Amino acid sequence: MVSTKLYAAIYVVLFVFATVQVVVEEIGLLEEAYWLAFGLIIALSLIKALFVAGYYQHLRYEPRSLTYLLLGGLLAALALTIASSYSVT
Amino acid sequence: MTHDDHPRDDGPGQAAADERTKPDDGSPRTDGGRATDGGHAGATGELPATGPAEEEHHGFPPMSSVKRWFVTTNHKDVGILYIVTSLLFLVFGGVLALLMRVQLWAPRAAGEGILSALAYNQSVSIHGLIMVFWFLSPFAFGFANYVVPLQIGAKDLAFPRLNALSYWLYLFSGLLLGISFFQGGSFAGGWTMYAPLNIPAYTPSIGASTAILALLLFVVSVTVSSVNFLTSMHRMRAEGLTLRKLPLFTWSILLTVWMMLFAFAALLAALMILSADRLAGTTYFAAADAGGSLLWTHLFWFFGHPEVYIVFFPALGVMAETFQTFTGRRLVGRKWFIASMLLVALQSFVVWMHHMFLTSINLQIKTLFMATTIGISLPFDLMVFSLIYTTIKGRIRFLTPFLFSFGALLLFIIGGITGVFLGAVVLDYEFRGTYWVVAHFHYVMVAGVTALIGGLYYWYPKITGKMYDEFLGKVHFALYFVGFNLLYFPMFVVWETPRRVFEYDPAFAPWHKVATVGGFVLGASFLVMFYNLYTSLWAGEDADSSPWAHSTTAEWAIPSPPPLENYPGIPSYGDGSLSFLDRLGGSDRAADGGEVTDGVDVAGDHATDGGVADDRRATDGGTVATADPATAVERAGGKSHEHDAGDHGEGHGPSHASIWPFAVSVGAFLTLLGLSGLQEGAFAPGLEGGLYMALTGVGFLVGMASLVAFGRERFHGLEGPFGESWPFEGIENTKTGVWIFLASDVVLFGAFIGSYVFMRVASGWTTWEIVPGDPLPGLMNTYLLLTSSFTVVLALVAAEKGSRGGVIASLLTTFLLGVGFLFNKGIEWDHLFHEGLWLDTNVQASTFFLTTGLHAGHVIAGLIVTLYLIVRAWQGAYLEDSGSIEYFGLYWHFVDIVWLFLFPLFYIL
Numbered sequence A: 001m002v003s004t005k006l007y008a009a010i011y012v013v014l015f016v017f018a019t020v021q022v023v024v025e026e027i028g029l030l031e032e033a034y035w036l037a038f039g040l041i042i043a044l045s046l047i048k049a050l051f052v053a054g055y056y057q058h059l060r061y062e063p064r065s066l067t068y069l070l071l072g073g074l075l076a077a078l079a080l081t082i083a084s085s086y087s088v089t
Numbered sequence B: 001m002t003h004d005d006h007p008r009d010d011g012p013g014q015a016a017a018d019e020r021t022k023p024d025d026g027s028p029r030t031d032g033g034r035a036t037d038g039g040h041a042g043a044t045g046e047l048p049a050t051g052p053a054e055e056e057h058h059g060f061p062p063m064s065s066v067k068r069w070f071v072t073t074n075h076k077d078v079g080i081l082y083i084v085t086s087l088l089f090l091v092f093g094g095v096l097a098l099l100m101r102v103q104l105w106a107p108r109a110a111g112e113g114i115l116s117a118l119a120y121n122q123s124v125s126i127h128g129l130i131m132v133f134w135f136l137s138p139f140a141f142g143f144a145n146y147v148v149p150l151q152i153g154a155k156d157l158a159f160p161r162l163n164a165l166s167y168w169l170y171l172f173s174g175l176l177l178g179i180s181f182f183q184g185g186s187f188a189g190g191w192t193m194y195a196p197l198n199i200p201a202y203t204p205s206i207g208a209s210t211a212i213l214a215l216l217l218f219v220v221s222v223t224v225s226s227v228n229f230l231t232s233m234h235r236m237r238a239e240g241l242t243l244r245k246l247p248l249f250t251w252s253i254l255l256t257v258w259m260m261l262f263a264f265a266a267l268l269a270a271l272m273i274l275s276a277d278r279l280a281g282t283t284y285f286a287a288a289d290a291g292g293s294l295l296w297t298h299l300f301w302f303f304g305h306p307e308v309y310i311v312f313f314p315a316l317g318v319m320a321e322t323f324q325t326f327t328g329r330r331l332v333g334r335k336w337f338i339a340s341m342l343l344v345a346l347q348s349f350v351v352w353m354h355h356m357f358l359t360s361i362n363l364q365i366k367t368l369f370m371a372t373t374i375g376i377s378l379p380f381d382l383m384v385f386s387l388i389y390t391t392i393k394g395r396i397r398f399l400t401p402f403l404f405s406f407g408a409l410l411l412f413i414i415g416g417i418t419g420v421f422l423g424a425v426v427l428d429y430e431f432r433g434t435y436w437v438v439a440h441f442h443y444v445m446v447a448g449v450t451a452l453i454g455g456l457y458y459w460y461p462k463i464t465g466k467m468y469d470e471f472l473g474k475v476h477f478a479l480y481f482v483g484f485n486l487l488y489f490p491m492f493v494v495w496e497t498p499r500r501v502f503e504y505d506p507a508f509a510p511w512h513k514v515a516t517v518g519g520f521v522l523g524a525s526f527l528v529m530f531y532n533l534y535t536s537l538w539a540g541e542d543a544d545s546s547p548w549a550h551s552t553t554a555e556w557a558i559p560s561p562p563p564l565e566n567y568p569g570i571p572s573y574g575d576g577s578l579s580f581l582d583r584l585g586g587s588d589r590a591a592d593g594g595e596v597t598d599g600v601d602v603a604g605d606h607a608t609d610g611g612v613a614d615d616r617r618a619t620d621g622g623t624v625a626t627a628d629p630a631t632a633v634e635r636a637g638g639k640s641h642e643h644d645a646g647d648h649g650e651g652h653g654p655s656h657a658s659i660w661p662f663a664v665s666v667g668a669f670l671t672l673l674g675l676s677g678l679q680e681g682a683f684a685p686g687l688e689g690g691l692y693m694a695l696t697g698v699g700f701l702v703g704m705a706s707l708v709a710f711g712r713e714r715f716h717g718l719e720g721p722f723g724e725s726w727p728f729e730g731i732e733n734t735k736t737g738v739w740i741f742l743a744s745d746v747v748l749f750g751a752f753i754g755s756y757v758f759m760r761v762a763s764g765w766t767t768w769e770i771v772p773g774d775p776l777p778g779l780m781n782t783y784l785l786l787t788s789s790f791t792v793v794l795a796l797v798a799a800e801k802g803s804r805g806g807v808i809a810s811l812l813t814t815f816l817l818g819v820g821f822l823f824n825k826g827i828e829w830d831h832l833f834h835e836g837l838w839l840d841t842n843v844q845a846s847t848f849f850l851t852t853g854l855h856a857g858h859v860i861a862g863l864i865v866t867l868y869l870i871v872r873a874w875q876g877a878y879l880e881d882s883g884s885i886e887y888f889g890l891y892w893h894f895v896d897i898v899w900l901f902l903f904p905l906f907y908i909l
Helices: A004-026 A034-056 A064-087 B014-020 B066-071 B075-103 B117-152 B160-180 B206-235 B248-280 B292-327 B334-350 B363-393 B400-423 B425-431 B435-464 B470-493 B506-539 B599-603 B629-641 B660-675 B687-712 B733-762 B776-801 B804-834 B843-874 B883-908
Strands: B570-572 B579-581
Touching: A004 A034, A004 B776, A004 B883, A034 B776, A034 B883, A064 B248, A064 B292, A064 B334, A064 B363, A064 B733, B066 B075, B075 B117, B075 B160, B075 B435, B075 B506, B117 B160, B117 B206, B117 B248, B117 B292, B117 B435, B160 B206, B160 B660, B206 B248, B206 B660, B206 B733, B248 B292, B248 B334, B248 B733, B248 B843, B292 B334, B292 B363, B292 B400, B292 B435, B292 B733, B334 B363, B363 B400, B363 B425, B400 B425, B400 B435, B400 B470, B435 B470, B435 B506, B470 B506, B660 B687, B687 B843, B733 B843, B733 B883, B776 B804, B776 B883, B804 B843, B804 B883, B843 B883
Parallel strands: none
Antiparallel strands: B570 B579
């Protein structure tokens, strides 16, 4: 298993990333280049989510089937979101 | 019934049949049912039969006791409850249908005839809802409950109490629906509940809200059931019973449940949003802006199209099963049949917009979905030909179950072909909203019913231990088939009749009269069935373990009805046929009297994956177990990781009784009944409003107290694994269940976030104004939630180190951080309210409050569990077994992850 130290280090990373997301907004990047800032902020969320799922939920150390299970749910949600949004463009 | 027309006597003569039951070595075996599915299901002559009447088990009442049915968690009991209850709903939905048909006897203006205009609309709507939700799926799941554990060689499902909970939630959701008629009228906006008809402006009665809440409760029941079945079917299969060898009915249920898990989560989201619109005053579907009514169709049909297969697959499973049994032939192309089902299950999630060809979605996406729709018909073609070819290669025995199954195939072919018309965009422009659609989907859905009725006759002897009357069964089929076609075929002829409307062109009247007559013939056929099945309970001939000559699945290897714990020992297909391993010590010895393999096959030609009912030959690709390296490897693997199968549940059998599933459901029922009185977030002033408020409060207390009692009750379930548990080897049942639940929660939140994205895209992404003016409260909450996730991790670490103080301190910190999160959110919301922003201010506010509110609800639920864990940890729990903390952590981290996306989406971007 993972050491408490690593858990703590991940916690710090999560904390910092959350702060960076707000900083991106505060420095006005959203106004300047919305989609760049959008990509940056979502990417940071994605990385945070992967850390939580991979280590706190220890998916990294579980059989891969659990990861696929979750990815299946995610895929369904994304299919709904993307296809429905595209349908009204 | 005389012995001579006993269904078993169907072959070349009784002597030959008798011969088949007497193997050379004198050991018991049955007719040539050689291992079609998973192995051989053989005779039961020496099985220690314990009839249900003598099962005084851990204080578990006998079947004759009323109490038994309130406390039972046994899968067979729950299966019977499902079947009986769903048949009651069939009658309910059927009577509504007959009322419509009487009204349609002649084209009449509103108010003429037996139904008022609104009563007609309610009949149409609730007929649809009942038949699709409260009859069809639960009817199929009655069989699934009864048969699937038997077919996979399990003594029960993984979570027997959750199974009972599913049933009681289902029953009470149905009662709620019934009550809705007495609250100023039930929902009258059609079974598809299209927006904006579904909001109070157009369907203002309280009963309409109750109907929506009833469906919501039903969906909760389905979700619980999905988690339970998936865990059981993946984790608790007998040794040697790999997925490839799974019987076809079980395969169909497995895929059904997977579709249910994801599809119903989308419906849950849709219904939660709709409930919020109706009760709390959000404005998703009232949206005067772009998107509101389209959003509903997207959410509903993203669920609704897989739902077609969710309803139809179990019927397909019954057809496959009965075609094999009554042709004495392994299903032709069995492997491809399974592959087709798998393909359809996947494809079912990418065809939903063919229900939306007449909406304002763009032409590109319509074209794409027309293509995917045509694509999904292809695997069905393969399945249909597989069934047809099986009848050609086998020798058909026209007994009642087969008649219904075969009838179902014919009806389904007509339903399928007429559906292709609707899948073409240009034709749909013409056909949409007409009786073509009505006729088409009744030919599909009621074909499913037809097969399931076949299943009822098929498994009736197994469930009751009695034979039904074959003659009356055939009479039922004749009336049913004639009635069905008289009812639905004329609808194709006068397809220009507008759907859901009681006025039509008088020129169509003769055909509608024919349809009405057909409806009554179809209804009357069920009277024959009820009479037959009811009287046969007493007057029927006793059924032995298998009344069918060529049955091959495991449920036919044990007495009818099966004993409480199904099998005398641990079922195993390790050597290619079904045998029972000694309970004690987990050795591979067959228990005394438990060996039911076909003695003839031992030389090495058991067909495990195929095989035929015809004796002594494995034909048509029936894999020969001993010669199949893959099987040998799987078998070895199965043994290596499951040598201690016999150690599980030793010393005492599983528990069977718990009243708490019933009590929790009563609580949920009262709560939702109370909530139906909400409008715009408040109860009406006066006595009525007070009553609804009181119901909500009482229901909530009953529900919470029962949940705590449920959690505290000592209940010994079955852990497993017992052999095969791909792909969740090494992950305990509860953990598997939690993950599967979380996967459905991903879709739930995904649909909420998707709704937000959709509404925002529809009204212009960058012009959308974010509700909170300041991201800092959101950032604070992100910090709080991240920290609470970290403390849950610390709690688990402390538990593993055996530190009671550490566990309590960490959990307590988690609790306080969670409360801090809610407190902070409360301040923020209060601030927004004071700025004049309310749930119904605009769609931006609606999406903000509802999505983050759903998340807050998850936090509250987590905090309640945390409190419970703290109390238990205080009492010294979790130091030996930290499972509960780990499983709670999985949930809590998931809630954290959701916030990681909600925060930027609702506060920054």
